[in-house]
Amino acid sequence: MFSFQSIASQLDLGLLRTLVRRQAAEIALLETTDAFWKTSPHAAAALVCGVKASAADMFAQANEWSKTKVNDTGVVADNDSNNSELFWFQNGDWKSNLSFIVCGLACQGLTQEHVCSHMHPLWFGADSGLATALTNAGAEAVEAAAATDRSL
Numbered sequence: 001m002f003s004f005q006s007i008a009s010q011l012d013l014g015l016l017r018t019l020v021r022r023q024a025a026e027i028a029l030l031e032t033t034d035a036f037w038k039t040s041p042h043a044a045a046a047l048v049c050g051v052k053a054s055a056a057d058m059f060a061q062a063n064e065w066s067k068t069k070v071n072d073t074g075v076v077a078d079n080d081s082n083n084s085e086l087f088w089f090q091n092g093d094w095k096s097n098l099s100f101i102v103c104g105l106a107c108q109g110l111t112q113e114h115v116c117s118h119m120h121p122l123w124f125g126a127d128s129g130l131a132t133a134l135t136n137a138g139a140e141a142v143e144a145a146a147a148t149d150r151s152l
Contacts (some may be wrong), residue, residue, distance in 0.1 A: 021071025041117065046109035057097045116140070 037044045117138075124135045 042113050045113035046105045049109035049112075050101045050105040052150055053100040053108065054097055057100040061093060061096070115143070 120136050122140065123137065125132050
């Protein structure tokens with residue numbers, strides 16, 4: 001016998017099954033990512049920092065090129081169009097972007113992961129007390145200042 005309630009309950013059950021499968025897939029992805037971070041912290045840090053450095057350079061170039069464009073004769077003129085993303089992919093400075101990727105991988109990813117996770121506990125202790133945390137934070141601030149100060 002045809003019943004609207006039975007069809008509605010079947011649809012709700014189908015939707016619920018779909019949502020449960022999707023959530024299970026998301027949980028499996030998160031567990032895999034977590035296992036990768038725990039087993040390969042240097043590779044994970046390098047990957048994330050490389051992607052972030054590349055994205056930062058892409059955004060900076062796109063912002064700069066959204067103001068100007070090169071026409072067919074090679075003349076730089078004001079850009080009146082909103083195609084800055086397409087313009088970047090056609091005329092992006094790939095060498096600059098590659099240097100940002102390498103710097104992000106090596107300097108930020110690998111070096112900072114090693115220093116913060118392996119050297120700081122040797123230098124300042126591995127406990128999680130307030131004094132150790134403040135000492136680590138102070139050392140990281142000095143390291144960041146030294147890294148950005150070109151006169152050193």
